[in-house]
Amino acid sequence: MVNLTIDDKQVTAPKSATIYEAAKINGIKIPILCHDKKLKPFGACRMCLVEVEQMKGRQIPACTTPVTDGMIIRTSTPDIIKARKMVLELLLLNHPIDCPVCDKGGDCDLQNLTYEYQVNANRFSDEKFHHEIDYSNPLIERDMNRCVLCGKCARICDEIVSFGALTFISRGIETKIGCEFEGSLNCEFCGSCVSVCPVGSLLARPFKFKARFWALTNQKSVCSYCGTGCNLTLGVKDNKVLTTVYDENQGFHNGQLCCRGRFGYQFINSDKRLTTPLVRKGGALMEASWDEALELVATRLRGAGASAAALATPRLTNEELLLFKKLMEAAGSANYDHSAGYAHAALTKGFARSFGATASPSTILDIQKSDLLLVIKTDSYETHPVIGFEINMAVKNKGAKLNILSDKRGKLSKLPDAKTFVHTPGSEIAVINSLAKAILDEKLAAGSAVSIPGYADLEKALAGFTPDAVAVQSGLSAAAIKQLASDYAKAEKALIIFPVGNAYPGHNADMASAVANLALLTGKLGTEGSGVLCMAEKNNSQGAVDMGFYATSGLQAGQIMDGCASGAIKTLFLAGENPVVSYPNRAVVTTALDKVEFLVVSDLFMTETAAMADVVLPACSFAEKEGTFTSVDRRVQHIKPAIRKVGQSRTDFEIFSTLIAKLGGQAPAAPAAVFGEIAASAPGYAGMSYAALGETGAFAPVDITPAFVVPKTVAVEPAAGKLALVIGSVLYHNGTLSQFGEGPMYVCPEGYVELSRGDAAKLNVAENDLLNVTSAAGSTKLKARISSRMPEGVLFSPYHFGAAEINRVWSGAPVTWVTVTK
């Protein structure tokens, strides 16, 4: 701490603080334009000038000058005010005074400062700018005439997002912010630049002209796409969510969001939302009353026993999931799952046997504290983009080493000094095993490892996984494997990050155990910056696991589908799931849903699955209900309604409560009461209180009882003349919900198949050619996308799109072998 005097006040500040920060901590406001707390100091605008006595009273920028002991600072002498006024006059010289039509009006730093400093006239005169305005993309409008050249947009895109789409171009009076070759913006559309622009240069087009900032009611909430659990603020007017509002003080991510969080909110107020219950009569879905619809469902569930089954989307709140479970228990059935059978076995089975807990022992906050990040699948950036930002910052700001093990390259591979090890699809578990083997062989294992149960078995089982043996099947060199192993083992703090999801069939319980073995062998667990972070796909996947909403004594998701097809399951209740699109093997799923006697779907939209139902119940979005979500690292966070319910829709909480009552049970009246039950029963939630969660939420602790488990590997035999198809997430989408968010759909509107340049040349395929992709399961037509990140012989396709029908081809096997023809 240093002592200094600001405006005649004796204050203290941390040694590392700048004058601006020191003033801020002590409640003294210094105006800024180009400074942002998330970005490195820049010092371009000179708005923050202050006088420092030790510097002979010269005016220096507060945002870039570090404090020193005994500094005497004045922040608002008449000279300083004069200087700031001149800065504003000069800025306003070329700036169009567009405030009435400028969307930033009312929330503009330049406008506010002009008002505050009473710059009513300008001593100078010059021409206004005449830059062409970029309207070329539907998400971000760029009007460089209003730009004050603070550089925040270019800096955030580079320092945090690591895309680098924007930069200063030209010099002197001609300087402006532009894209490469002065073209139009074509980036990942995370909107970070829009959020930090202090003026109306960068605007969110979906919100364009919709309302003034002051007319919005802000409601804090939690993003309902992926499991990162980003906090967001919904801007509401007239019962509509019009935008997401940037709040730099929100969450661990300081208000950073990805494209889906920032621009994917439109589904909440979509005209396509279901508004009344529908009941199938004479073959068609007809509008019905809630009473009629629910009575019908209750009649089917009453005493149904094991002939009833339920699948829920892990987007429901914890409270809803618990009620859903109670409903199934009231019906006498233990057949419920949240697609864990497909997707989250890594957590429910893998971690359960290796760690004795069904959650990741590490948190997102560990990323920045680690020395080495081992990321399995570069998709971790695409599945959980804001975690990608954290990885980027750890690498760039904290010097963390980044090693990537994946079946293709991705954005993370482009980070400075990132080492990417591209293996053949399906060999990931073998490679991880060989890392463990190399660690044992090189005597890099921690001394404590021997005492963990299962050590001897593991040692024996790994004998066949020597780097040399695995090198052959994985396409990596033995040296690379050894290098990866020693990098990991020798790092003081190392964190393994891997995503799991519906479309990651290889990322199963065995992979989780293989990864756990690595951490246990090297003792990299239980300390800050070390450990394993398994990132489940949806916003409440971890919550669904914690609530026990997966098959323990009943059938798993896949078995439920089989049960429907065989007639064993007569009534199937799907809450928000859309298996027709998201589960592997579409033909099997549709046959099962066709066969099942009675299908109930509660959803926001008439999805491909809802269209097959006998009863469709209109459910509410996250913006209309209250409850809790649990993020991938077990942060339990509270959401509150931002708008009234759309149409006659009801929350799943209400739907399940009514049904439980109809079945003669008694459901708790409100989510708060259910949370009380959760706090009493769910492991790690003990002691939590609904009221105390507040805005920051609470971490559910993870207790670990480690054990070595021998992971099973499946040998993936390459099929001659065929290509390996891997399925996964793309950056802009999450599950099938984002298809109803207009923002993501502008950027990434349809499914495609991505192939390497080499394969494209061999097959004589050009970008956007329509390709027939055929596997043993079926075939579909997809547009080609050619990229340099794919290794030869490997294809990638996102699974989110109903129309793309990739799950006709993808059967759920770790690798689907396909042929491609034009």
Add this chain to the structure above:
Amino acid sequence: MNPITPIINGLKITLSHLFKKPVTLQYPTERPKVAQRFRGLHALNVSHNKAKCVACYLCPTVCPAKCITVEAGEDANHDKYAARYEIDMLRCIFCGYCVEACPVDAIRMTGEFELANYRRQDFVYSKERLLEKK
């Protein structure tokens, strides 16, 4: 004071009025001339054949009766215009704040005061109706 004096004073005033021209207007055959600054029904000003309003949302913001509804639209040139502009005259208190707030002189108040009507919805003045006014 003499108790009769106030009565006489009053009678004097009455008497003087007997010889003055009556102020009553024979409405509707006779019509008042309203003052320039009278605050009657609103009108939207026109320039270049369209409403001057740029939909800045300042008048609905300043309106104490919250009777103005503006919805902005984006035209073919990406410019902002008032896709919807509506005043609910049943709520309006004719304070004239909207006129004062407007940065582009798009709204004014006319001398029109005959606003009686039969149905509530007839008091909702849409953009089209406000533009008709001279």
